[in-house]
Amino acid sequence: MNSQNDELYELTSESNFWKLYKLLRVIKTSTDTKVAFACSFMLMVWFNLNSNGSVSYISSEIQEVSGNIIGWSVSIVGFILAGYSIYSTLSDKEFQYSMSKFQDENYEISHLKSSHCVFIKVVVDIISIVMITYLYSLFLKTEIPEKTSTIVIFGESAYKLYLCLTLSLLQAFFVLILMMCKSFIYNVYHSIMTSIRWYGENECEEEPAKIVERVAFTVDNEIVLELVSNDRRFWRPLTEIEENNITIYMTGDAFNQIKHMKKKINERSEVT
Numbered sequence: 433m434n435s436q437n438d439e440l441y442e443l444t445s446e447s448n449f450w451k452l453y454k455l456l457r458v459i460k461t462s463t464d465t466k467v468a469f470a471c472s473f474m475l476m477v478w479f480n481l482n483s484n485g486s487v488s489y490i491s492s493e494i495q496e497v498s499g500n501i502i503g504w505s506v507s508i509v510g511f512i513l514a515g516y517s518i519y520s521t522l523s524d525k526e527f528q529y530s531m532s533k534f535q536d537e538n539y540e541i542s543h544l545k546s547s548h549c550v551f552i553k554v555v556v557d558i559i560s561i562v563m564i565t566y567l568y569s570l571f572l573k574t575e576i577p578e579k580t581s582t583i584v585i586f587g588e589s590a591y592k593l594y595l596c597l598t599l600s601l602l603q604a605f606f607v608l609i610l611m612m613c614k615s616f617i618y619n620v621y622h623s624i625m626t627s628i629r630w631y632g633e634n635e636c637e638e639e640p641a642k643i644v645e646r647v648a649f650t651v652d653n654e655i656v657l658e659l660v661s662n663d664r665r666f667w668r669p670l671t672e673i674e675e676n677n678i679t680i681y682m683t684g685d686a687f688n689q690i691k692h693m694k695k696k697i698n699e700r701s702e703v704t
Contacts, residue, residue, distance in 0.1 A: 442542070443532060456553045458539045459546065465611040472607040476600035481593075490595040491572065497602045498569040505562045505609060509555055512616055516551045519620065527627055547626070550619045554612045561605050568598060644682035647689045653700065655693050 446452040480490070532544035539546050572595075645665065646658040655670040659680065670690065673680060682690075 443544075452552070453556065455541065455545065456549050456556055458541060459549045459553050461557075462615060465608065465615065468611050469604055469608045473600055473604035476603045477597065480596040480600050487592050487595060490592065490599055494572060494595065494599050494602060495569060497599065497606070498565050501565045501602060501605055501609070502562050504606075505558050505565075508609065508613060509558050512551075512555055512558075512613075515616075515620065516555075519551075519623065520548075524627065547619075547623055551616065554616045554619075557612060558609060561609060565602060565605065568602070572598070642678065642680045644680055644686045647686055647693065649693065653697055655690060655697070657690075 446455055485493070528544055531547065532542045534543045535541070536543045536546040539549075541549075642659045642661045644657050645660045648656050648658070648667075650656055656667050657670055657673065657680070658665060658667050668678075672678075
């Protein structure tokens with residue numbers, strides 16, 4: 433009993449958001465997502481440094497890209513939360529509870545928590561990107577970045593280099609969000625396939641119930657039963673049913689009728 437209570441307590445051990453966030457950090461970001469983000473950032477840095485755009489142009493691009501990232505991210509998070517809510521509601525609770533009893537060796541947490549954390553992590557990461565983007569846009573509106581305009585690095589002002597790096601980072605964020613959406617799509621597919629596989633591996637292979645519909649005598653004084661199973665009717669000798677230990681269901685009248693028939697057969701055998 434204590435073991436079961438411990439298992440149930442473990443399901444709700446994350447009592448606040450920060451404990452949940454700590455758990456989410458266990459889920460590592462996929463390698464292809466990291467590579468795509470790094471490659472897109474370096475590509476955008478090279479492109480922006482060689483675009484010969486003015487400081488005002490780059491600043492306006494940063495504001496536009498920032499606004500787009502925030503707007504698109506909020507819409508994407510809304511769709512993801514709606515999809516996750518539907519998935520969680522329709523998921524078989526017995527299957528979910530069974531997953532909580534097995535440990536995911538990759539993350540050292542239960543399969544139940546790891547399967548849900550991969551969904552929630554996408555949402556939290558996108559919200560984090562929105563927060564960083566918003567803070568960047570506010571910081572650029574201050575006079576602090578402009579104070580570096582007098583500093584020259586490699587023939588360019590430090591302020592312009594900073595704007596180019598910022599714009600490249602924001603453009604790479606957009607690629608990162610797309611990669612996270614890719615991960616979310618795969619996680620949905622993988623979770624559905626896992627549930628179907630679990631059902632196939634644990635499905636009870638019980639034979640359909642056989643119900644006695646009628647009882648009759650044959651010309652050889654053998655008791656036969658008409659059975660109904662899955663809307664299919666067929667006759668079976670009572671001796672065959674008893675020898676094979678086949679489970680059947682019958683009414684009290686059918687049972688008394690069989691008992692009376694057996695008594696008649698015994699009486700006839702004694703007479704002969």
